[in-house]
Amino acid sequence: MEFTESALPEPNDAERERAESVAAVLRDRMAASGGAIPFDRFMRTALYEPGLGYYVGGRERLGRGGDFVTAPELTPFFGYTVAGQVVDLLARCGGGDVLEAGAGSGALATQLLAELERLGNLPERYRILEVSPDLKERQRRTLERTLPHLMDRVEWLEDFPAEAWRGVVVANELLDSLPVHRVRITEEGLKELHVAPNDSGGFQWREGPVSDPRIADAIGSLDGLPAGMETEVNLEAPAWTVQAAESLERGGVLLIDYGHPAAELYSPGRARGTLMCHFRHRAHDDPFYLPGVQDITAHVDFSAVAGASAGAGLELGGFATQAQFLINLGLTHRVESYLGAGGVSDEEQLQLATALKQLTLPQGMGESFKALLLVRGVEGPFPGFRQGDRAGEL
Numbered sequence: 001m002e003f004t005e006s007a008l009p010e011p012n013d014a015e016r017e018r019a020e021s022v023a024a025v026l027r028d029r030m031a032a033s034g035g036a037i038p039f040d041r042f043m044r045t046a047l048y049e050p051g052l053g054y055y056v057g058g059r060e061r062l063g064r065g066g067d068f069v070t071a072p073e074l075t076p077f078f079g080y081t082v083a084g085q086v087v088d089l090l091a092r093c094g095g096g097d098v099l100e101a102g103a104g105s106g107a108l109a110t111q112l113l114a115e116l117e118r119l120g121n122l123p124e125r126y127r128i129l130e131v132s133p134d135l136k137e138r139q140r141r142t143l144e145r146t147l148p149h150l151m152d153r154v155e156w157l158e159d160f161p162a163e164a165w166r167g168v169v170v171a172n173e174l175l176d177s178l179p180v181h182r183v184r185i186t187e188e189g190l191k192e193l194h195v196a197p198n199d200s201g202g203f204q205w206r207e208g209p210v211s212d213p214r215i216a217d218a219i220g221s222l223d224g225l226p227a228g229m230e231t232e233v234n235l236e237a238p239a240w241t242v243q244a245a246e247s248l249e250r251g252g253v254l255l256i257d258y259g260h261p262a263a264e265l266y267s268p269g270r271a272r273g274t275l276m277c278h279f280r281h282r283a284h285d286d287p288f289y290l291p292g293v294q295d296i297t298a299h300v301d302f303s304a305v306a307g308a309s310a311g312a313g314l315e316l317g318g319f320a321t322q323a324q325f326l327i328n329l330g331l332t333h334r335v336e337s338y339l340g341a342g343g344v345s346d347e348e349q350l351q352l353a354t355a356l357k358q359l360t361l362p363q364g365m366g367e368s369f370k371a372l373l374l375v376r377g378v379e380g381p382f383p384g385f386r387q388g389d390r391a392g393e394l
């Protein structure tokens with residue numbers, strides 16, 4: 001996600017009204033739970049409350065007119081490049097389907113399908129699993145406009161397939177939008193941060209007991225972590241990944257997201273956690289601002305995702321920074337040959353150069369984003385992890 005850090009813009013009347021409706025639901029839930037709820041429940045309501053939440057309430061979220069820009073929104077070369085790993089996996093499976101989860105505007109679907117067609121490796125079906133009703137419609141419109149001749153291969157699912165299948169699951173920036181628990185390390189041990197109403201119509205943190213024993217397991221030993229440190233635990237990301245792979249008989253699950261190995265995420269260097277909110281291209285760390293109107297994310301613990309996947313019979317195919325993954329897959333050559341063919345305006349060249357920097361430089365998305373590949377029934381080495389595979393750090 002690309003964004004700017006500066007003062008927050010004022011919401012319009014509709015946004016204020018939406019935030020007030022979501023806040024009212026939250027206050028009711030808090031009252032029904034003795035005054036406070038764990039932060040994961042707050043985040044689930046703010047993002048996913050049917051008809052109201054950020055992802056399911058019909059507001060424009062992605063792209064230049066929304067709150068943030070993701071890698072496939074920055075440049076189509078992101079998807080064209082990721083397609084290299086998808087093609088490789090499909091070949092190792094002897095064909096199959098692609099299942100994209102959380103497809104946003106449909107940009108990545110368009111890029112992957114266009115490149116797979118160019119390479120003569122179209123999947124049998126391109127299946128999309130998406131929670132947001134209006135984003136599903138936006139995806140359909142995008143695909144109908146750009147690739148009408150491929151629509152007979154595209155379908156939207158309500159859930160992961162029940163029947164056994166082979167192919168590739170792809171999800172870009174989905175795991176970081178799943179609800180997280182927020183915790184604080186104190187002299188007395190680990191406490192969970194719950195959320196309660198405050199006196200001015202907003203919300204405040206309230207320290208309380210840990211609501212799920214898996215939270216302490218995820219963080220591991222607190223030795224060496226400073227009292228006062230606050231961080232997040234995403235219990236849903238490992239469970240989601242296991243579910244995504246459940247009926248996958250042969251193939252891979254490719255996850256690209258903000259995130260780190262557990263040892264890096266739960267370290268004194270990240271003593272404020274990684275909670276980040278986005279509203280109209282401004283990034284800040286106040287999750288109580290405009291519930292339902294702003295995005296809330298937290299970095300992914302890729303060790304937890306890989307650990308749960310191993311328990312479910314998946315193998316580690318590779319783990320690398322986004323920059324390394326894209327470079328391994330030939331991002332620079334792909335762009336060079338596009339520019340070398342001529343006919344690209346100066347303006348487009350400039351936009352492309354800027355987008356490539358954002359995708360690969362450490363101060364952009366190059367290092368904080370990682371690609372994780374989990375596989376079943378196929379053997380590597382996999383091209384996206386040819387060099388700089390950091391799987392050993394998980």
Ligand SMILES: C[S@@+](CC[C@H](N)C(=O)[O-])C[C@H]1O[C@@H](n2cnc3c(N)ncnc32)[C@H](O)[C@@H]1O
Nearest residue numbers: 055070101102103104129130131132172173174
């Ligand atoms: C941050 S956006 C990323 C969109 C897109 N992948 C991209 O890179 O532009 C998160 C996407 O995941 C969807 N989403 C969130 N939770 C989901 C879930 N549990 N299952 C399927 N889709 C989900 C959202 O509606 C949205 O489309």
